[in-house]
Amino acid sequence: MNIRAQKTYEALFALEDLREILRATAPVHELNDEQQERFNKILKSLRGTLDEIEKGRGESKIRYIADKIELRSKEEEYINLNPIQSGGRLTAEARKALIAYGDGYSVCDYCFKPFRLDHIKRPPIQEFHSELAEFVNMEAVRVVRGARRGFQIVANALLDKGDIALIAEVGHYSLGLAIEASRAEWREIPLNENRIVTPEKTQEKIEMVKKETRKLPKLIAVPHIDYMYGNEHDVKGIAKIAHEYDIPFLYNGAYTVGIMPVDGKKIGADFIIGSAHKSMASPAPTGVLATTEEFMGRIFKTTRSKGDVSGRKFGIKEVYLLGCTVMGAPLIAMMASFPRVKERVKNWDEEVKKSNYFIREFLRIEGNSIVSEMPRKHTMTKVDSTGSFDKVAQTHKKKGYFLHNELSKRKITGIIPGATKQYKLNTYGLSWDQIKYLENAFREIAESYKIGVR
Amino acid sequence: MNIRAQKTYEALFALEDLREILRATAPVHELNDEQQERFNKILKSLRGTLDEIEKGRGESKIRYIADKIELRSKEEEYINLNPIQSGGRLTAEARKALIAYGDGYSVCDYCFKPFRLDHIKRPPIQEFHSELAEFVNMEAVRVVRGARRGFQIVANALLDKGDIALIAEVGHYSLGLAIEASRAEWREIPLNENRIVTPEKTQEKIEMVKKETRKLPKLIAVPHIDYMYGNEHDVKGIAKIAHEYDIPFLYNGAYTVGIMPVDGKKIGADFIIGSAHKSMASPAPTGVLATTEEFMGRIFKTTRSKGDVSGRKFGIKEVYLLGCTVMGAPLIAMMASFPRVKERVKNWDEEVKKSNYFIREFLRIEGNSIVSEMPRKHTMTKVDSTGSFDKVAQTHKKKGYFLHNELSKRKITGIIPGATKQYKLNTYGLSWDQIKYLENAFREIAESYKIGVR
Structure with missing residues (x-):
């Protein structure tokens, strides 16, 4: 591990x-000899650790937290392209909040009547709940x-045995x-042929279900951006069709709420769900x-x-x-991140710009292509390197793992x-410097395996 | 806030x-001037903070984490009797795990086939899951x-519309x-008259439901220790009765699993639930x-x-x-605490001893009584001070809040x-020193208001 990351953990x-x-000594904090000695020892070693952080030199002292739980440094050491x-x-604020509010029921200190979170x-x-409602305009x-x-809450409230709900061909399994x-x-x-869910396809499916079962679907749920291709679907148009049939529309914003602006009213959603x-x-x-x-009474039904x-x-x-x-x-970490989250959605265009920039560079490598829609409207993209890196994999002794190894090295x-062959990557939140580092790394790998780069 | 706690947070x-x-600078970590300056400044101030921790002197610099989220120091500064x-x-290990694994899907770095947590x-x-099964012997x-x-998972799997499930008169609302x-x-x-759920009462209720509705309950769920009195219920006897009627039995171990030994097989539970x-x-x-x-196929049903x-x-x-x-x-924090949790359940007798010791001392204050069963079999207890502190509250200008204020002061x-009048308190995890401090504080408050202490 990078020694500064390692030493920051140790501190x-x-x-x-x-x-x-x-x-252990609250509230009096009279330390006994053993405790005082331990206290002094920790302070002394902490000072040493700070010196090591400054110099960027030192020996790793800790590898495990408990049992076999390793330290994690994906975000400190790497550029992380993991799609999810x-x-x-x-944010740093969220991490601080976790430190302060880690204990079990930590937010319940001042839970008074009517005793609900x-x-x-x-x-x-x-207040956070009010702000959240405003944030998604619901x-x-x-x-x-x-x-x-x-x-589940929406399905539980709206659906009965035998009812039918429509999801996208690229809907998430957990919705199913x-x-x-x-x-x-x-x-x-x-x-459709461009891998997009459209109002037309939605209407066709409603009609098909109606014809087959003699009843209408009870719910239509479509992701704004899907997990499979990161494509954008016409949620506004779909909401309109759904409402023409008087079917509630659920907007799945797992890949949108918190990274790009989402306006529930503009979309015409009955439910907005974010992750x-x-x-x-x-x-x-x-x-x-x-x-x-209209729906709050049903979805947030109180017990009788x-x-x-x-x-x-x-x-x-x-x-x-x-x-x-x-x-x-x-929850408290989510709240602590929220001020920055509200700000960051305003920079969505810049994120998309970085995404498109990287993808353009990625396409300079001969044999690479993009499975997702182009130009990119999101930072999560499914790419294809069957004609480039996969060719190398065919004869490489590490097979497809060679790419992983080359990336890890960098x-x-x-x-x-x-x-x-095909895999997903997400450039969300990377700085321009990091994007350029990334682009360069891919090019370098391609060149080192004699793959043409335009 | 205690200055050492405050300064520990600041560090x-x-x-x-x-x-x-x-x-922000991963993976190269080439800091620009602004970053380098900030880096140095943080290190310098950290050294100062360590000095302040050592001396136990200094000025508070931070009050909020973000927006209006205050620092929390209930566990560093206070003896916390909150029942839940x-x-x-x-544990310290869990706090470290939170530091290392706070980010969203942090445990998914090495999620490979079959892609399930x-x-x-x-x-x-x-491995943790195997150990957990062993821990509760299921x-x-x-x-x-x-x-x-x-x-909900059990109810969802076992119950259909119109089915009846039995819970205790002191069952938790979330189960309902x-x-x-x-x-x-x-x-x-x-x-029963001692505020205990018994096999006899269970059988009577099963028969009553059978007579009234001509069907048997589909599930019986009883807490081993209830949230209202902290009383122990005869779960083993109830499981036996349930099984005589071929009704599955759910053991609610929210107040037991993780603090006292729980053996699912010995109890004869079909489901053990812990919080x-x-x-x-x-x-x-x-x-x-x-x-x-017998039940895993139904409860953990995979989708078809x-x-x-x-x-x-x-x-x-x-x-x-x-x-x-x-x-x-x-999850990672839960795993990091688990080695200590496995150990601590072995000390349950000592915890009960401390609980009974404190309650005995509490009863020396004239007018105090205990609502929960006696002697205590748990650390969470409902007490009654209608004849002592509540009498003071009647004429105190702060009313009942005087007790809260006196305790806070201490x-x-x-x-x-x-x-x-009646309130709950939980002595779990307090050291003998803390128990004695507590006992002393209550006695002091009583004496200062001229309440007799035996």
């Missing part, structure tokens, strides 16, 4: 050991335990599972479920049950959400090891 | 700022997004919601769902759906779990502010 961990002494990881990389004022969870919003839980868990069925809206660990610089499992005034013995009621608790959702560290990570 | 945060520079927080307090070998998530286990998601979300109904098994943020020194939202060979257009199958993904569950920071927190 952070030493401070956690120090903190543990404070915890870049939008969920934490989204009503807590300190830390400002209630009337009501809840933080949920991941986008898939958002899908959420529908299946509600005892309903999912059918796919086919892509915070995918696109809002947050730890898993976090997500956003937003809806309109009453204990037949106790007479208890849990009136304020929302059935499909199972009450409070993300009541600790991941401190680039995130492309699936062994893949040389 | 931790400075290191995160340093780390951010490493991230003590078992979820992180519980199969990941690096970090050792697969055949199959999954980490889930909180105990309530565990309840999980049943309701499955379109089923919950009924309560009454407590990691409540009792396994983990961040929310985390939990454990364990089951037997197939895309009608694409022909896609998601064969390995588990329907009711919605595929991967806790794919980031909270750096004790976690009792609901304003409460002087």
Whole structure:
């Protein structure tokens, strides 16, 4: 590991050991001899570690956190192209929030009546919910335990046994599972010849389901940007068609909410679902479920049950959400990242520009092509190097892993090891310097294997 | 805030700022002038902060992490009696794991075929799952997004519209919601005169439901220790009765798994559910769902759906779990705490001893009584001070808040502010020194208000 990254970890961990002494001796903090000695030793070693950080020299002291859990330095040491990881990389504020609020129910210190997470004022969870609603321009919003839980909450509320929901041919598996868990069925809206879900294809599919089953689908759910190609689908047009049939429309914003501007009203969505660990610089499992005034009563339905013995009621608790959702560290980190997230969506054009720039350079390598739509409208792209790197793989003793090794040597990570035909990569959040480093690395690898570069 | 706690935070945060520079300059780490200057400044100020930690003197520089998110120091400064927080307090290892694995999908770096969280070998998530199964002595286990998601997964798999499930009169609301979300109904098994759920009461209720509805309940779910009184219920006897009627039994171990030994086989449970943020020194939202060979196929059912257009199958993904569950920071923290959690359950007798010791001392204050069963079998206890502190509250200008203020002054927190009649407190994890400090503080407060102390 890069020695500065290594030593930064060592210093952070030493401070956690120090903190543990404070915890064990609260509230008086009278340290016994053993504790005092340990305290002094940690401080002394910390000073040494700072010197090592400054010099950029030293010996690694820590490799594991506990048992076999290694340190992780993908973000400190590498350019990480992992298609699902870049939008969920934490901000420094989120990392600080995790340090301060890691403990179990940490955000519940000031949970007073009516005892529900989204009503807590300190830390400002209630305010965060209002801001989130504004951010996606919807009337009501809840933080949920991941986008898939958002899908499930909507499916649970709207679908009954035997109902049909439409998803895209490139819909995420977890959406399919959420529908299946509600005892309903999912059918796919086919892509058009450009691998795009269109209002026309949607209408055709609605009509087909209607003809076949004599009933209409109960829900239509389409990703704005899909996970398979990173293509943009005509969600606004689809929402319009859905509404012509009076079918609710779910906008899957796993790859959009938090990295590009999303306006629920403009789209005409009934539900906006975002993934915070995918696109809002947050730890898993976090997500956003937003809806309109029309649907909030159904989706965020509160319980009307009453204990037949106790007479208890849990009136304020929302059935499909199972009450409070993300009541600790991941929520507070999401909140801490939010000011920067609100800012960063404004730079989306620049991100797309970097994406297109890199792709253009990638295409200079002879035999490379792009599977995703062009020009790119997103930073996540499916590329094809069957005619370049895969040719090398055919005769290389490491097979497809040669590319992974060459990239690793150059401190680039995130492309699936062994893949040389088609694979996905995401340039989100890289600086221009990093983009240029990346472009250069690919060219260098190509040249070193005598692949032509235009 | 205690200055050492404050300064420890400042040092931790400075290191995160340093780390951010490493991230922005990866992989080459050639700092530009501005970055180099910032780097040096952070290092310099860090050295000053270490001096301040050593001396225990200095001025607070940071109050907020971002926006209005304050630093949190409940565990560094206070004795925290919060009934739901003590078992979820992180270990130092868990805090380190959060530092290293905070980013979104951090545990997915080495996710290879068959692409499912519980199969990941690096970090050792697969091994952790095996160890967890052994820990609760069950055949199959999954980490889930909180105990309530565990309840929901079981309810979703076993219950259909109109089915009836039995819960305890002191069952948790989220269990009720999980049943309701499955379109089923919950009924309560009454407590006996000692506020205990017994096999007899369970059998009576089964018979009552049978008589009324002409069908048997489809599920019986009882907490080993309930959230309301911290009383122990006869789960083994109830499991036996349930099985006589061929009804599956769900053991709710939110207050047991991770703090006391739990043996699923000995209990005869079909499902063991634990809350990691409540009792396994983990961040929310985390939990454990364990089951037997008999039920694993139903509960962890994999999908058999197939895309009608694409022909896609998601064969390995588990329907009711919605595929991967806790794919980031909270899981890794849970894993990092686990070695200590396995050890700490062996000290349960000592924890109960401390609990009983404190309660005995608390009872020396005239007018105090205990609502929970006695002697205590758990560290979470409902106490009553209607005859002592509440009498003071009647004429105190701060009303019931006087007790909260007196405790706060003595750096004790976690009792609901304003409460002087009945309230809950949890002594889990406190050292004998802290227990004695606590006992002393209560006595001091009583004496200062002229309440008799025996």
